[in-house]
Amino acid sequence: MPIGRDDVIAWLSAYSQLLADNREYLTQLDSSIGDADHGVNMDRGFKAVLGKLPTVADKDIGTILKSVGMTLVQTVGGASGPLYGTFFLQAGAATANKMELSLADWSVAVEGAINGLMARGKANVGDKTMVDALVPALHALKQAIADGIDDHEALRQSVAAAEQGMKNTIPLVAKKGRASYLAERSAGHQDPGATSSYLMFKAMMDAWTK
Amino acid sequence: MPIGRDDVIAWLSAYSQLLADNREYLTQLDSSIGDADHGVNMDRGFKAVLGKLPTVADKDIGTILKSVGMTLVQTVGGASGPLYGTFFLQAGAATANKMELSLADWSVAVEGAINGLMARGKANVGDKTMVDALVPALHALKQAIADGIDDHEALRQSVAAAEQGMKNTIPLVAKKGRASYLAERSAGHQDPGATSSYLMFKAMMDAWTK
Amino acid sequence: MKKLINKPEDVVVEALKGIEYAHPDLVKVHYEPNFIYRADAPVQGKVAIVSGGGSGHEPMHGGFVGMGMLDAACPGAVFTSPTPDQMLEATKMVHGGAGVLHIVKNYTGDILNFDMAADLARAEGIEIESVVTNDDVAVQDSLYTAGRRGVGVTVLAEKICGAAAEEGRSLTDVADVCRKVNGWGRSMGMALTSCTVPHAGKPTFDLPEDEMEIGIGIHGEPGRTRMKLKSADEITEMLMEPILNDLPFQAGDNVLLFVNSMGGTPLIELYIIYRKAYEIATKSGLKVVRNLIGPYITSLEMAGCSITLLKMDDDLIRLWDAPVRTPALRWGV
Amino acid sequence: MKKLINKPEDVVVEALKGIEYAHPDLVKVHYEPNFIYRADAPVQGKVAIVSGGGSGHEPMHGGFVGMGMLDAACPGAVFTSPTPDQMLEATKMVHGGAGVLHIVKNYTGDILNFDMAADLARAEGIEIESVVTNDDVAVQDSLYTAGRRGVGVTVLAEKICGAAAEEGRSLTDVADVCRKVNGWGRSMGMALTSCTVPHAGKPTFDLPEDEMEIGIGIHGEPGRTRMKLKSADEITEMLMEPILNDLPFQAGDNVLLFVNSMGGTPLIELYIIYRKAYEIATKSGLKVVRNLIGPYITSLEMAGCSITLLKMDDDLIRLWDAPVRTPALRWGV
Numbered sequence A, B: 001m002p003i004g005r006d007d008v009i010a011w012l013s014a015y016s017q018l019l020a021d022n023r024e025y026l027t028q029l030d031s032s033i034g035d036a037d038h039g040v041n042m043d044r045g046f047k048a049v050l051g052k053l054p055t056v057a058d059k060d061i062g063t064i065l066k067s068v069g070m071t072l073v074q075t076v077g078g079a080s081g082p083l084y085g086t087f088f089l090q091a092g093a094a095t096a097n098k099m100e101l102s103l104a105d106w107s108v109a110v111e112g113a114i115n116g117l118m119a120r121g122k123a124n125v126g127d128k129t130m131v132d133a134l135v136p137a138l139h140a141l142k143q144a145i146a147d148g149i150d151d152h153e154a155l156r157q158s159v160a161a162a163e164q165g166m167k168n169t170i171p172l173v174a175k176k177g178r179a180s181y182l183a184e185r186s187a188g189h190q191d192p193g194a195t196s197s198y199l200m201f202k203a204m205m206d207a208w209t210k
Numbered sequence C, D: 001m002k003k004l005i006n007k008p009e010d011v012v013v014e015a016l017k018g019i020e021y022a023h024p025d026l027v028k029v030h031y032e033p034n035f036i037y038r039a040d041a042p043v044q045g046k047v048a049i050v051s052g053g054g055s056g057h058e059p060m061h062g063g064f065v066g067m068g069m070l071d072a073a074c075p076g077a078v079f080t081s082p083t084p085d086q087m088l089e090a091t092k093m094v095h096g097g098a099g100v101l102h103i104v105k106n107y108t109g110d111i112l113n114f115d116m117a118a119d120l121a122r123a124e125g126i127e128i129e130s131v132v133t134n135d136d137v138a139v140q141d142s143l144y145t146a147g148r149r150g151v152g153v154t155v156l157a158e159k160i161c162g163a164a165a166e167e168g169r170s171l172t173d174v175a176d177v178c179r180k181v182n183g184w185g186r187s188m189g190m191a192l193t194s195c196t197v198p199h200a201g202k203p204t205f206d207l208p209e210d211e212m213e214i215g216i217g218i219h220g221e222p223g224r225t226r227m228k229l230k231s232a233d234e235i236t237e238m239l240m241e242p243i244l245n246d247l248p249f250q251a252g253d254n255v256l257l258f259v260n261s262m263g264g265t266p267l268i269e270l271y272i273i274y275r276k277a278y279e280i281a282t283k284s285g286l287k288v289v290r291n292l293i294g295p296y297i298t299s300l301e302m303a304g305c306s307i308t309l310l311k312m313d314d315d316l317i318r319l320w321d322a323p324v325r326t327p328a329l330r331w332g333v
């Protein structure tokens, strides 16, 4: 299943819709262990992305993703803005001039994106952040591709891993981000950034496995 | 039933106790149509009076009452401080050098006291103030004395009139004091000052009709 | 009841002690009777200005003591007018031989207690003039009320008269300035919540989550009307309308626009209100030449705001701009 | 949710418009990207100071723009770090040829966004130094946290560094002053209530009527511990103790004592807290030589307070006393 430019746009639209639908939910998660803005931040950012997409809809995938990254950096703010922004800027750099990607190409781009995000935020798995959903999702995707599993199933497995990683944040004590100020009180609550990361992968699956 | 100096002191002690007992009630009344301080103001004032009484307990009634008036002026504050202060200062002026009063003497002193209070506050019956309890109480007292009714019964009638006057404030729209800022919204609530005035007469009856 | 206090009966004295520790360069505190007075009092030859009222409106009045504003402020119990001995002793402490102006907010208790104090001070040979502030348009001034409340314009009068006194005007002239400011100012307030008086332990009135009070005063009492909560812009219109209608402000007038927090409303909301009030004033042809934005005449932790519009001429503008050095207002020095 | 706002998404821009209307003599407002900058910017030859953060902490930072303090402030959405384009454009607007200091509060988002902006500014040839404030003692600074939050000392640093820049010190020197202030300051906060972020519609956390949070930040998040409500004096002791223990303040040190309202706590309560904090500091042998009391770094309408203690030497005292002319702080001019 090649991922064409229109698929990338479909993914971004699907993610934007998931963020709008889950705005209150993400806000609620970010109230228990944060400052109640993650839902609004992501919704604002991806509404801006939707507004920008028509201007790059005829460009290559790399240009589209870099445009997404820059838009997020300029509109989201907070911790998630630069982190997701870096994710998309890196993914855009890895897919420059491409009009079509294999799922393997995409996993490489995602790997670079996650590495960039982790380099900027300096969080590791277990710190109770979006990294806790992103890294398992990437591993599952890479593993499935390496095992020769078909694309749709590979995507489903990465989403399942993202979901599990998201849920795994619940018992963790946060070591990064605003939740770390709560120390032990952060345990028992699901991380908002891990949730929006899960939704990002879910949107991939929703858009690409129709 | 002559009212001796010790009777005056007994009355003041009884009133002080009634104000302490009704502190929350007066506060509540002053919350519906005021600023929630009448109960505390009066309790503070009469606790100070109790503390001052020993220093004048051997003086004439006029000196005692003037001391009460000055203490109230210095400790109560708000609208009720100067008004009740004037009441007692005037009563003290009318009873200067007296060690004993007949009930008729007392009614003359109270009349002067109420006149002084009304001159200072410029409120009339019907304005929804302490005057609405004080004036009926005075009239009932004077009428009973003129009718030759025995002292204890005269006091009971004046207290009953004070109580009725207090209750009569409920439907009134306030035209004086803080409650007047609420205009029609002040109707339906009993006036706090009328209530503390009723209690003052009740204390007279409690102390003098044992 | 959630407050940062110790015993309710100690609130006033403990706050005074904090003021005493905090501002020794500006004020001194006298206890029993309680009042705050400028550290360099008495200022010989200058009209002294004394005000006061119940506590709970901070920084009014104690935060306004100092050069260019009040010589002394008398704090009563929370929401309770101070007693005559406070104003008498404060008056005597700051009297500089040129007479004393009492600025009295129009509440029965404030009027009665200040009147008694003025009588006592005159009996001791001090010349006193008293001016009453009554700028609140929420209440009708009629035979059937205790008159309009003194609210926001009081702050402006204290500053402007403080400057007039500082530049050596006579008692009569300073009192005239005070009457002029009062006559040229109008105010209106609203509340999103009531407040809790320390000794009462619960809010003075309950306001449902979707309702607000329009036409409130500064003592936590209910207002003229209760209605469903509206937007900031609609609320600003509801406050500005009676203000503009009441005083025949004329197109071309210079005005000071004072947007005040009742205590619990934060600055970001005040600026949203200011924005709309400024636009309304400007559209009415007024020129907003000065402003004051913040918590200056409060009602404990009440959420809400009040707007005061003061017409200004060149003299009032000069007096407003003159240096002032108090805990709550400072410029030019 | 009871606020004086219109649409939640317009809160920041409407407040900016209010600031623009209110203080044209002090600041200008740039929209898209949003920032507030001093009206006379750029001041040639002077180190420019830029800060910023989420909105909802007013007057911080926008109220601190002007002579003697910040050259520009970048307001994000409520409680949301501003974006790099805001800091980049603000930096370019106020750069006077002597470099720019970024004062950044230690929150992941603030650090990341300011870092990106600094990189972009350097790419355009502007010399940038960044100093992070992290004075909050409620959080342990360890490998297992995102580090200590930047809170009250940020206000003090902005004033002191503003003065250092105003008197012509170099970028390196001003940055050193900033690091010194940060190193010598410690803060601790508590809350009686949470706050409601406009778009959330309800409080960020619920606090029972008889409980309080100790060790809160400024973004409405819960604190380190929840416990039963105590008296003001006990609370002051609970805040002062970790402050005094954390920085080896020594007997004889001069300090600035900053008692801050989180937004909903009124001034009378702040003075009660100040009284006890002053007594504790003095009893520890410290000399409280300066202070700041009021709502300066807030969390919308949160009821609560924070205390900041800053050790001062003669240079810092001089810089603190130097003239400043901003919407929220003004003296000496």
Ligand SMILES: Nc1ncnc2c1ncn2[C@@H]1O[C@H](COP(=O)(O)OP(=O)(O)O)[C@@H](O)[C@H]1O
Binding pocket: A030, A034, A035, A037, A038, A041, A077, A078, A079, A080, A081, A083, A121, A122, A123, A128, A129, A130, A131, A176, A177, A178, A191, A192, A193, A194, D079, D080, D081, D108, D109, D110
């Ligand atoms: N250092 C970090 N590395 C990776 N993710 C992080 C880091 N810090 C915070 N996050 C993520 O950001 C999320 C919060 O985002 P958001 O609420 O938008 O920002 P803020 O915390 O500034 O309000 C957290 O749930 C967490 O997943």
Ligand SMILES: Nc1ncnc2c1ncn2[C@@H]1O[C@H](COP(=O)(O)OP(=O)(O)O)[C@@H](O)[C@H]1O
Binding pocket: B030, B034, B035, B037, B038, B041, B077, B078, B079, B080, B081, B083, B120, B121, B122, B123, B128, B129, B130, B131, B176, B177, B178, B191, B192, B193, B194, C079, C080, C081, C108, C109, C110
């Ligand atoms: N002008 C007046 N004349 C007589 N009584 C008055 C007048 N104004 C107010 N009062 C009385 O004072 C009472 C309120 O007293 P208090 O609460 O102690 O003072 P304040 O209104 O200043 O808070 C009212 O209930 C009313 O009975």
Ligand SMILES: [Mg+2]
Binding pocket: A030, A034, A035, A036, A037, A038, A078, A178
């Ligand atoms: Mg957040």
Ligand SMILES: [Mg+2]
Binding pocket: B030, B034, B035, B036, B037, B038, B078, B178
């Ligand atoms: Mg009252």
Ligand SMILES: [Mg+2]
Binding pocket: B035, B037, B078, B079, C054, C079, C080, C081, C109
């Ligand atoms: Mg009162």
Ligand SMILES: [Mg+2]
Binding pocket: A035, A037, A078, A079, D054, D079, D080, D081, D109
């Ligand atoms: Mg945030």
